[in-house]
Amino acid sequence: MDFPKVTGFMNGIWDGEIIPALTDYIRIPNKSPAFDPDWEKHGYMEQVVEMFTAWAKAKLEQLPGSSLEVVRLPGRTPLIFIEVPGATGEPERSVATAYGQGPSGATILMYGHLDKQPEMTGWSEGLGPWEPVLKDGKLYGRGGADDGYAMFAAISALLALKQQNIAHARTVIVIEACEESGSPDLPFYIDHLSDRIGTVDLVVCLDSGCGNYDQLWLTTSLRGMVIGNLTVRVLTEGVHSGAASGIVPSSFRIARNLLNRIEDETTGQMKLPDLFVPIPGDRVAQAKATAEILGDTVFSELPFADGTKPMAADNAARILEKTWMPQLAITAVAGYPVPENGGNVLLPYTTLKLSLRLPPTARAEPARAAVKAALEADPPYDAAVQFDAPRGEGGWNAPTLAPWLEASLNKASNAAFGKPVAFHGEGGSIPFMAMLGEKFPGTQFVVTGVLGPHSNAHGPNEFLHIATAKKIAACIAQVLADHASRQAA
Numbered sequence: 001m002d003f004p005k006v007t008g009f010m011n012g013i014w015d016g017e018i019i020p021a022l023t024d025y026i027r028i029p030n031k032s033p034a035f036d037p038d039w040e041k042h043g044y045m046e047q048v049v050e051m052f053t054a055w056a057k058a059k060l061e062q063l064p065g066s067s068l069e070v071v072r073l074p075g076r077t078p079l080i081f082i083e084v085p086g087a088t089g090e091p092e093r094s095v096a097t098a099y100g101q102g103p104s105g106a107t108i109l110m111y112g113h114l115d116k117q118p119e120m121t122g123w124s125e126g127l128g129p130w131e132p133v134l135k136d137g138k139l140y141g142r143g144g145a146d147d148g149y150a151m152f153a154a155i156s157a158l159l160a161l162k163q164q165n166i167a168h169a170r171t172v173i174v175i176e177a178c179e180e181s182g183s184p185d186l187p188f189y190i191d192h193l194s195d196r197i198g199t200v201d202l203v204v205c206l207d208s209g210c211g212n213y214d215q216l217w218l219t220t221s222l223r224g225m226v227i228g229n230l231t232v233r234v235l236t237e238g239v240h241s242g243a244a245s246g247i248v249p250s251s252f253r254i255a256r257n258l259l260n261r262i263e264d265e266t267t268g269q270m271k272l273p274d275l276f277v278p279i280p281g282d283r284v285a286q287a288k289a290t291a292e293i294l295g296d297t298v299f300s301e302l303p304f305a306d307g308t309k310p311m312a313a314d315n316a317a318r319i320l321e322k323t324w325m326p327q328l329a330i331t332a333v334a335g336y337p338v339p340e341n342g343g344n345v346l347l348p349y350t351t352l353k354l355s356l357r358l359p360p361t362a363r364a365e366p367a368r369a370a371v372k373a374a375l376e377a378d379p380p381y382d383a384a385v386q387f388d389a390p391r392g393e394g395g396w397n398a399p400t401l402a403p404w405l406e407a408s409l410n411k412a413s414n415a416a417f418g419k420p421v422a423f424h425g426e427g428g429s430i431p432f433m434a435m436l437g438e439k440f441p442g443t444q445f446v447v448t449g450v451l452g453p454h455s456n457a458h459g460p461n462e463f464l465h466i467a468t469a470k471k472i473a474a475c476i477a478q479v480l481a482d483h484a485s486r487q488a489a
């Protein structure tokens with residue numbers, strides 16, 4: 001593969017077509033169903049599906065035998081399903097037999113999603129979630145990096161191979177529309193499409209992060225999670241605090257007390273044994289190596305307010321705390337007015353939304369049950385306490401890399417960035433990876449992405465680092481080419 005030629009191809013297609021398409025995409029507020037229960041009525045998801053498929057269909061004409069279908073199961077978000085047959089690399093026989101057309105042959109599965117996180121507050125002057133802004137090589141706005149670029153990166157990688165007539169295996173591209181809601185619809189689609197997907201031996205997931213923008217980063221693990229609402233109810237209606245305080249216990253104080261059962265309020269350490277796993281030795285070693293590469297950017301890339309200091313003693317420990325330890329964040333509160341409207345009232349209830357990240361190999365269901373039992377048992381003052389957490393999500397720990405793939409990733413990273421590939425765990429979750437890991441135990445995974453320092457997916461000022469997106473797409477082309485030549489060997 002002529003890598004500089006791939007680089008040139010990526011520059012052309014990203015600058016000429018993909019960035020303009022993503023610019024339009026950012027304008028559409030197609031929030032994931034969890035954040036827009038009326039998504040179907042609003043029609044934004046449909047708008048994006050139409051936009052994405054129009055672009056993809058035009059491009060797929062260059063890949064003989066390929067097809068695109070918007071698959072729709074009743075009552076669920078749509079899913080874009082693209083099939084590209086394997087290519088031998090010989091122009092006169094460009095539709096493959098050698099690499100398998102059907103379920104019996106090797107298939108590469110590429111994954112991304114098109115639904116978005118909600119707006120969030122705190123966007124800088126001149127920027128906004130639905131207002132695309134191109135500045136300093138970055139495309140600002142919600143969803144460009146998480147994860148609108150993925151389908152475009154996947155297709156551009158295949159087109160780059162086509163341009164040079166390089167062989168690749170049969171490839172399916174799955175773009176779902178409910179990832180940011182925890183992918184509740186995806187298992188149904190994967191079942192439904194199982195025969196058409198075939199036997200996957202390489203997964204390329206373009207929905208993850210990078211430690212910097214200087215090399216290719218491979219995600220080695222993802223955390224699981226338990227999300228739920230803790231509600232403490234002490235009154236049937238609010239009462240003047242002058243009349244009630246001292247007699248009625250505060251629901252906030254009880255909630256605080258209950259949280260102490262699962263988390264040490266001083267250190268942030270979680271307390272329940274079901275939330276912990278032994279950390280594998282190779283992951284400890286990788287955390288140390290990543291700490292060497294990243295130095296203090298491990299924490300300095302985060303927008304600490306004033307003099308706020310990071311947790312943990314050193315950068316390797318911080319990486320492990322973020323990727324292999326359970327951690328709690330309170331992500332929403334209900335039962336309270338905004339401060340301007342807060343009178344002297346003892347409020348009837350407190351609801352806290354708990355987002356509890358779990359270690360990659362922790363079992364989600366026992367963890368969820370343990371948290372629920374700890375929070376609900378024997379409530380102070382016999383207050384009405386409920387922890388409403390319907391389910392937990394498993395995390396994921398990557399299988400050991402096949403030697404051909406490690407070599408390919410290094411070759412690709414060196415060619416695109418001038419530096420070798422780096423490995424890191426991610427603190428976030430991609431539910432689909434856990435699902436695939438179980439379904440295809442022998443599969444190799446390339447989980448990577450553009451979410452690097454300050455890119456701030458889910459927060460304000462999200463941006464797509466355009467140069468990195470192009471380079472990752474080029475790296476994927478290299479991996480696809482090496483995957484095919486390894487099979488031919």
Ligand SMILES: [Zn+2]
Pocket residue numbers: 113146147179207
């Ligand atoms: Zn995402």
